[in-house]
Amino acid sequence: MRLFVRSGGLLALLPVLAAGCGRLRDTVDRLRGQPLVLGATISPAVPRPDLTMTATDGRPYDFGQRTKGRVTFITFGYTHCPDVCPVHMANLAGALKQLTPAQRAAVTVVFVTTDPVRDSLPQLRQWLASFDTTFVGLRGTDEQLAAMEQAFHIPPASREDLPGGGYGVSHSAQVFAFTPDDSAHVIYLPGMPAADYVHDIPRLLRGAF
Amino acid sequence: MKRRIGIALAAAAAAFGGCRVVPVDQTGTVGWTRGYLVKPAAGSPAALYLWITNPTAHGDTATAVRLAAADSAQIHRTMAMGNGMEHMTPVVALPIPAHDTARFAPGGLHVMVFGLDSALARGDSAQVTVTFARAGDVTGWAHVITYADVDSLLLR
Numbered sequence: 001m002r003l004f005v006r007s008g009g010l011l012a013l014l015p016v017l018a019a020g021c022g023r024l025r026d027t028v029d030r031l032r033g034q035p036l037v038l039g040a041t042i043s044p045a046v047p048r049p050d051l052t053m054t055a056t057d058g059r060p061y062d063f064g065q066r067t068k069g070r071v072t073f074i075t076f077g078y079t080h081c082p083d084v085c086p087v088h089m090a091n092l093a094g095a096l097k098q099l100t101p102a103q104r105a106a107v108t109v110v111f112v113t114t115d116p117v118r119d120s121l122p123q124l125r126q127w128l129a130s131f132d133t134t135f136v137g138l139r140g141t142d143e144q145l146a147a148m149e150q151a152f153h154i155p156p157a158s159r160e161d162l163p164g165g166g167y168g169v170s171h172s173a174q175v176f177a178f179t180p181d182d183s184a185h186v187i188y189l190p191g192m193p194a195a196d197y198v199h200d201i202p203r204l205l206r207g208a209f
Numbered sequence: 210m211k212r213r214i215g216i217a218l219a220a221a222a223a224a225f226g227g228c229r230v231v232p233v234d235q236t237g238t239v240g241w242t243r244g245y246l247v248k249p250a251a252g253s254p255a256a257l258y259l260w261i262t263n264p265t266a267h268g269d270t271a272t273a274v275r276l277a278a279a280d281s282a283q284i285h286r287t288m289a290m291g292n293g294m295e296h297m298t299p300v301v302a303l304p305i306p307a308h309d310t311a312r313f314a315p316g317g318l319h320v321m322v323f324g325l326d327s328a329l330a331r332g333d334s335a336q337v338t339v340t341f342a343r344a345g346d347v348t349g350w351a352h353v354i355t356y357a358d359v360d361s362l363l364l365r
Contacts, residue, residue, distance in 0.1 A: 123252075
Protein backbone atom coordinates (compact mmCIF):
# COMPACT_ATOMS: atom_id res chain seq x y z
CA MET A 1 0.00 0.00 0.00
CA ARG A 2 2.77 2.32 0.98
CA LEU A 3 4.58 1.42 -2.25
CA PHE A 4 1.40 2.13 -4.25
CA VAL A 5 1.02 5.51 -2.64
CA ARG A 6 4.67 6.25 -3.23
CA SER A 7 4.43 5.10 -6.86
CA GLY A 8 1.30 7.16 -7.37
CA GLY A 9 3.03 10.16 -5.94
CA LEU A 10 5.95 9.66 -8.24
CA LEU A 11 3.68 9.22 -11.24
CA ALA A 12 1.88 12.43 -10.39
CA LEU A 13 5.21 14.17 -10.22
CA LEU A 14 6.38 12.95 -13.62
CA PRO A 15 4.86 15.79 -15.70
CA VAL A 16 6.29 18.31 -13.25
CA LEU A 17 9.70 16.67 -13.44
CA ALA A 18 9.49 16.50 -17.23
CA ALA A 19 8.60 20.19 -17.43
CA GLY A 20 11.46 20.99 -15.11
CA CYS A 21 13.88 18.98 -17.24
CA GLY A 22 12.61 20.76 -20.35
CA ARG A 23 13.18 24.18 -18.81
CA LEU A 24 16.62 23.11 -17.64
CA ARG A 25 17.41 22.03 -21.20
CA ASP A 26 16.14 25.38 -22.51
CA THR A 27 18.49 27.18 -20.12
CA VAL A 28 21.45 25.00 -21.11
CA ASP A 29 20.72 25.53 -24.81
CA ARG A 30 20.51 29.30 -24.26
CA LEU A 31 23.84 29.32 -22.42
CA ARG A 32 25.43 27.25 -25.20
CA GLY A 33 24.09 29.61 -27.84
CA GLN A 34 22.00 26.82 -29.33
CA PRO A 35 18.64 27.57 -30.96
CA LEU A 36 15.67 26.60 -28.85
CA VAL A 37 13.47 26.11 -31.88
CA LEU A 38 14.16 25.15 -35.47
CA GLY A 39 11.57 27.57 -36.82
CA ALA A 40 12.60 31.15 -37.57
CA THR A 41 12.04 33.67 -34.78
CA ILE A 42 10.49 36.98 -35.77
CA SER A 43 10.62 40.34 -34.06
CA PRO A 44 8.39 42.07 -33.36
CA ALA A 45 6.10 39.17 -32.59
CA VAL A 46 2.60 39.09 -34.05
CA PRO A 47 -0.08 39.52 -31.37
CA ARG A 48 -2.85 36.92 -31.53
CA PRO A 49 -5.56 38.77 -33.47
CA ASP A 50 -9.06 38.97 -32.11
CA LEU A 51 -10.74 38.44 -35.48
CA THR A 52 -13.70 36.36 -36.50
CA MET A 53 -14.16 34.27 -39.63
CA THR A 54 -16.45 31.34 -40.45
CA ALA A 55 -15.45 27.81 -39.48
CA THR A 56 -16.29 24.80 -41.61
CA ASP A 57 -19.32 24.02 -39.44
CA GLY A 58 -20.78 27.33 -40.63
CA ARG A 59 -20.43 29.02 -37.25
CA PRO A 60 -18.46 32.18 -36.44
CA TYR A 61 -14.98 31.39 -35.14
CA ASP A 62 -13.37 34.07 -33.01
CA PHE A 63 -9.73 33.20 -33.54
CA GLY A 64 -8.46 35.18 -30.58
CA GLN A 65 -10.92 33.76 -28.09
CA ARG A 66 -11.03 30.16 -29.35
CA THR A 67 -7.27 29.74 -29.41
CA LYS A 68 -6.34 31.97 -26.46
CA GLY A 69 -3.36 30.64 -24.49
CA ARG A 70 -2.90 27.67 -26.80
CA VAL A 71 0.00 26.79 -29.04
CA THR A 72 -1.58 27.54 -32.40
CA PHE A 73 -0.23 27.01 -35.87
CA ILE A 74 -1.97 29.13 -38.48
CA THR A 75 -1.30 29.38 -42.19
CA PHE A 76 -2.94 30.81 -45.29
CA GLY A 77 -3.54 28.94 -48.53
CA TYR A 78 -6.04 27.24 -50.79
CA THR A 79 -7.19 23.70 -51.38
CA HIS A 80 -6.39 23.75 -55.10
CA CYS A 81 -2.75 24.37 -54.23
CA PRO A 82 -0.83 21.26 -55.29
CA ASP A 83 2.46 22.05 -53.65
CA VAL A 84 3.12 24.22 -50.62
CA CYS A 85 -0.22 24.11 -48.77
CA PRO A 86 -0.83 20.35 -48.69
CA VAL A 87 2.79 19.71 -47.72
CA HIS A 88 2.45 22.12 -44.78
CA MET A 89 -0.72 20.40 -43.62
CA ALA A 90 0.63 16.88 -44.11
CA ASN A 91 3.80 17.65 -42.18
CA LEU A 92 1.90 19.29 -39.34
CA ALA A 93 -0.45 16.30 -39.21
CA GLY A 94 2.53 13.96 -39.20
CA ALA A 95 4.11 15.89 -36.36
CA LEU A 96 0.98 15.91 -34.22
CA LYS A 97 0.78 12.12 -34.45
CA GLN A 98 4.16 11.93 -32.71
CA LEU A 99 3.20 14.03 -29.67
CA THR A 100 2.04 12.75 -26.33
CA PRO A 101 -1.74 12.93 -25.83
CA ALA A 102 -1.28 15.87 -23.44
CA GLN A 103 0.87 17.77 -25.91
CA ARG A 104 -1.49 16.98 -28.78
CA ALA A 105 -4.47 18.25 -26.80
CA ALA A 106 -2.73 21.58 -26.25
CA VAL A 107 -2.15 22.37 -29.94
CA THR A 108 -4.54 23.85 -32.50
CA VAL A 109 -3.91 24.04 -36.24
CA VAL A 110 -5.82 26.63 -38.28
CA PHE A 111 -5.93 27.01 -42.06
CA VAL A 112 -7.31 30.23 -43.57
CA THR A 113 -8.42 29.95 -47.18
CA THR A 114 -7.22 32.62 -49.58
CA ASP A 115 -9.55 31.25 -52.24
CA PRO A 116 -13.06 31.62 -50.81
CA VAL A 117 -14.57 31.36 -54.31
CA ARG A 118 -13.56 27.72 -54.80
CA ASP A 119 -13.07 26.76 -51.17
CA SER A 120 -16.60 26.25 -49.99
CA LEU A 121 -16.92 25.22 -46.36
CA PRO A 122 -17.58 21.54 -47.28
CA GLN A 123 -14.60 21.54 -49.67
CA LEU A 124 -12.42 23.06 -46.96
CA ARG A 125 -13.63 20.52 -44.40
CA GLN A 126 -13.07 17.55 -46.72
CA TRP A 127 -9.60 18.74 -47.70
CA LEU A 128 -8.49 19.38 -44.12
CA ALA A 129 -9.96 16.09 -42.91
CA SER A 130 -7.71 14.26 -45.34
CA PHE A 131 -4.83 15.44 -43.14
CA ASP A 132 -6.35 15.66 -39.67
CA THR A 133 -9.98 15.86 -38.70
CA THR A 134 -9.23 18.34 -35.91
CA PHE A 135 -7.69 20.97 -38.17
CA VAL A 136 -9.72 24.17 -38.14
CA GLY A 137 -10.64 25.69 -41.50
CA LEU A 138 -11.60 29.35 -41.73
CA ARG A 139 -13.27 31.17 -44.59
CA GLY A 140 -14.33 34.77 -44.66
CA THR A 141 -15.51 37.67 -46.72
CA ASP A 142 -12.92 39.66 -48.65
CA GLU A 143 -12.92 42.17 -45.80
CA GLN A 144 -12.44 39.50 -43.13
CA LEU A 145 -9.59 37.89 -45.07
CA ALA A 146 -7.95 41.28 -45.62
CA ALA A 147 -8.20 42.06 -41.92
CA MET A 148 -6.62 38.73 -41.03
CA GLU A 149 -3.79 39.27 -43.53
CA GLN A 150 -3.17 42.74 -42.16
CA ALA A 151 -3.04 41.38 -38.63
CA PHE A 152 -0.20 39.09 -39.72
CA HIS A 153 1.52 41.84 -41.73
CA ILE A 154 1.40 39.75 -44.89
CA PRO A 155 0.56 41.00 -48.38
CA PRO A 156 -2.92 40.22 -49.69
CA ALA A 157 -3.35 37.02 -51.67
CA SER A 158 -3.84 37.52 -55.38
CA ARG A 159 -5.43 35.39 -58.08
CA GLU A 160 -3.45 34.61 -61.21
CA ASP A 161 -4.84 32.89 -64.29
CA LEU A 162 -3.18 29.72 -65.55
CA PRO A 163 -2.80 28.81 -69.22
CA GLY A 164 -5.57 26.46 -70.27
CA GLY A 165 -7.99 27.77 -67.69
CA GLY A 166 -8.21 27.83 -63.93
CA TYR A 167 -6.13 29.99 -61.67
CA GLY A 168 -3.58 29.86 -58.94
CA VAL A 169 -3.40 32.02 -55.86
CA SER A 170 -0.23 33.73 -54.74
CA HIS A 171 -0.28 33.88 -50.97
CA SER A 172 1.76 34.04 -47.83
CA ALA A 173 3.22 30.60 -47.32
CA GLN A 174 4.69 30.56 -43.85
CA VAL A 175 3.13 28.95 -40.81
CA PHE A 176 2.83 31.24 -37.78
CA ALA A 177 3.17 29.62 -34.37
CA PHE A 178 1.51 31.22 -31.35
CA THR A 179 2.76 30.42 -27.89
CA PRO A 180 0.83 30.60 -24.60
CA ASP A 181 1.71 34.30 -24.29
CA ASP A 182 -0.68 34.90 -27.21
CA SER A 183 2.04 36.06 -29.59
CA ALA A 184 3.60 34.47 -32.66
CA HIS A 185 7.35 34.66 -32.21
CA VAL A 186 8.15 31.80 -34.57
CA ILE A 187 7.34 31.05 -38.20
CA TYR A 188 7.91 27.96 -40.32
CA LEU A 189 8.77 28.23 -43.98
CA PRO A 190 7.52 25.88 -46.70
CA GLY A 191 9.13 22.46 -46.65
CA MET A 192 9.58 22.33 -42.88
CA PRO A 193 9.71 18.62 -42.09
CA ALA A 194 7.50 17.00 -39.47
CA ALA A 195 10.53 16.15 -37.34
CA ASP A 196 11.33 19.85 -36.89
CA TYR A 197 7.81 20.55 -35.65
CA VAL A 198 8.11 17.59 -33.27
CA HIS A 199 11.33 19.10 -31.95
CA ASP A 200 9.77 22.54 -31.49
CA ILE A 201 6.29 21.87 -30.14
CA PRO A 202 7.29 20.91 -26.58
CA ARG A 203 9.39 24.08 -26.43
CA LEU A 204 6.59 26.21 -27.82
CA LEU A 205 4.30 24.74 -25.16
CA ARG A 206 6.80 25.91 -22.53
CA GLY A 207 6.95 29.33 -24.16
CA ALA A 208 10.58 28.77 -25.13
CA PHE A 209 11.72 30.05 -28.51
CA MET B 210 0.45 -6.81 -61.25
CA LYS B 211 -0.95 -3.38 -62.03
CA ARG B 212 2.56 -2.20 -62.78
CA ARG B 213 3.14 -5.12 -65.17
CA ILE B 214 -0.07 -4.35 -66.99
CA GLY B 215 0.99 -0.74 -67.18
CA ILE B 216 4.38 -1.67 -68.60
CA ALA B 217 2.74 -3.91 -71.18
CA LEU B 218 0.37 -1.13 -72.14
CA ALA B 219 3.25 1.28 -72.40
CA ALA B 220 5.17 -1.16 -74.60
CA ALA B 221 2.14 -1.50 -76.83
CA ALA B 222 1.76 2.25 -76.95
CA ALA B 223 5.40 2.53 -77.94
CA ALA B 224 5.04 -0.02 -80.68
CA PHE B 225 2.01 1.60 -82.17
CA GLY B 226 2.43 5.20 -81.18
CA GLY B 227 6.09 5.64 -82.01
CA CYS B 228 7.19 6.97 -78.61
CA ARG B 229 10.06 5.47 -76.69
CA VAL B 230 9.31 3.73 -73.41
CA VAL B 231 11.89 4.42 -70.76
CA PRO B 232 11.82 2.74 -67.38
CA VAL B 233 12.12 4.93 -64.32
CA ASP B 234 15.72 3.97 -63.66
CA GLN B 235 16.92 4.29 -67.22
CA THR B 236 20.26 5.73 -68.27
CA GLY B 237 21.80 6.88 -71.51
CA THR B 238 19.06 9.21 -72.57
CA VAL B 239 17.01 12.00 -71.09
CA GLY B 240 14.56 10.63 -68.56
CA TRP B 241 13.86 10.63 -64.86
CA THR B 242 15.38 8.72 -62.02
CA ARG B 243 12.63 9.52 -59.55
CA GLY B 244 8.97 10.09 -60.22
CA TYR B 245 6.38 10.67 -57.52
CA LEU B 246 2.75 11.48 -58.22
CA VAL B 247 1.07 12.80 -55.08
CA LYS B 248 -2.53 11.73 -54.81
CA PRO B 249 -4.55 14.87 -54.20
CA ALA B 250 -6.83 15.57 -51.31
CA ALA B 251 -10.52 16.30 -51.86
CA GLY B 252 -10.41 16.42 -55.64
CA SER B 253 -7.76 19.11 -55.79
CA PRO B 254 -5.10 19.08 -58.51
CA ALA B 255 -2.32 16.58 -57.99
CA ALA B 256 1.41 17.27 -57.96
CA LEU B 257 4.00 15.28 -59.88
CA TYR B 258 7.67 15.51 -58.92
CA LEU B 259 10.35 14.22 -61.26
CA TRP B 260 14.11 14.18 -61.16
CA ILE B 261 14.77 14.72 -64.84
CA THR B 262 18.32 13.85 -65.72
CA ASN B 263 20.18 14.47 -68.92
CA PRO B 264 23.22 12.20 -69.17
CA THR B 265 23.84 13.15 -72.80
CA ALA B 266 26.35 15.65 -74.15
CA HIS B 267 23.58 17.87 -75.48
CA GLY B 268 21.28 20.18 -73.62
CA ASP B 269 17.57 19.49 -73.96
CA THR B 270 14.35 21.21 -73.00
CA ALA B 271 11.21 19.76 -71.44
CA THR B 272 8.23 21.37 -73.09
CA ALA B 273 5.22 19.35 -71.98
CA VAL B 274 4.08 16.62 -69.62
CA ARG B 275 1.07 14.39 -69.95
CA LEU B 276 -0.30 11.50 -67.93
CA ALA B 277 -2.41 8.67 -69.24
CA ALA B 278 -4.61 8.93 -66.15
CA ALA B 279 -5.20 12.69 -66.11
CA ASP B 280 -6.95 15.35 -68.17
CA SER B 281 -3.97 17.69 -68.41
CA ALA B 282 -0.70 18.67 -66.78
CA GLN B 283 1.49 21.75 -66.66
CA ILE B 284 5.00 22.33 -65.39
CA HIS B 285 4.95 25.02 -62.72
CA ARG B 286 7.52 26.65 -60.52
CA THR B 287 6.70 27.91 -57.05
CA MET B 288 8.84 30.91 -56.24
CA ALA B 289 9.38 32.74 -52.99
CA MET B 290 8.76 36.44 -53.57
CA GLY B 291 10.93 37.60 -50.70
CA ASN B 292 8.06 38.94 -48.61
CA GLY B 293 6.79 35.61 -47.37
CA MET B 294 4.63 35.21 -50.46
CA GLU B 295 4.77 32.17 -52.71
CA HIS B 296 3.97 32.68 -56.36
CA MET B 297 3.27 29.85 -58.79
CA THR B 298 4.17 30.43 -62.41
CA PRO B 299 3.84 28.17 -65.48
CA VAL B 300 7.05 26.93 -67.09
CA VAL B 301 6.58 26.52 -70.82
CA ALA B 302 10.15 25.38 -71.48
CA LEU B 303 12.42 23.84 -68.89
CA PRO B 304 16.06 23.62 -69.99
CA ILE B 305 17.92 20.50 -68.86
CA PRO B 306 21.61 21.16 -69.53
CA ALA B 307 23.92 18.35 -70.60
CA HIS B 308 25.01 16.13 -67.71
CA ASP B 309 22.61 17.88 -65.39
CA THR B 310 19.48 17.02 -63.39
CA ALA B 311 16.38 19.11 -62.72
CA ARG B 312 15.05 18.05 -59.35
CA PHE B 313 11.39 18.84 -58.86
CA ALA B 314 10.48 19.33 -55.21
CA PRO B 315 7.86 21.03 -53.04
CA GLY B 316 8.34 24.77 -53.06
CA GLY B 317 10.05 24.65 -56.45
CA LEU B 318 9.44 22.85 -59.71
CA HIS B 319 6.43 20.60 -59.93
CA VAL B 320 3.92 19.37 -62.46
CA MET B 321 0.38 20.43 -61.66
CA VAL B 322 -1.94 17.59 -62.71
CA PHE B 323 -5.60 18.23 -63.42
CA GLY B 324 -8.35 15.64 -63.48
CA LEU B 325 -6.34 12.73 -62.15
CA ASP B 326 -8.14 9.39 -62.15
CA SER B 327 -9.35 9.03 -58.58
CA ALA B 328 -9.00 5.23 -58.80
CA LEU B 329 -5.22 5.54 -58.58
CA ALA B 330 -4.12 4.52 -55.12
CA ARG B 331 -0.95 4.81 -53.09
CA GLY B 332 1.48 2.18 -54.33
CA ASP B 333 0.20 2.23 -57.92
CA SER B 334 2.30 3.46 -60.80
CA ALA B 335 1.12 6.10 -63.25
CA GLN B 336 2.35 6.42 -66.79
CA VAL B 337 3.99 9.76 -67.55
CA THR B 338 5.20 11.14 -70.87
CA VAL B 339 7.51 14.13 -71.02
CA THR B 340 8.11 15.85 -74.33
CA PHE B 341 11.64 17.10 -74.91
CA ALA B 342 12.67 19.40 -77.72
CA ARG B 343 15.57 17.14 -78.70
CA ALA B 344 14.75 13.66 -77.38
CA GLY B 345 11.07 13.76 -78.28
CA ASP B 346 8.54 11.92 -76.15
CA VAL B 347 9.94 9.95 -73.26
CA THR B 348 7.50 7.73 -71.38
CA GLY B 349 8.11 6.30 -67.96
CA TRP B 350 6.45 5.85 -64.60
CA ALA B 351 5.77 7.68 -61.40
CA HIS B 352 4.96 6.08 -58.08
CA VAL B 353 1.67 7.18 -56.56
CA ILE B 354 2.21 8.47 -53.03
CA THR B 355 0.27 10.62 -50.57
CA TYR B 356 1.20 13.99 -49.08
CA ALA B 357 2.14 12.16 -45.89
CA ASP B 358 4.95 10.50 -47.87
CA VAL B 359 6.35 13.76 -49.26
CA ASP B 360 8.32 14.57 -46.11
CA SER B 361 10.42 11.40 -46.22
CA LEU B 362 10.67 11.08 -50.00
CA LEU B 363 11.11 14.63 -51.22
CA LEU B 364 12.13 16.90 -48.37
CA ARG B 365 15.23 15.06 -47.14
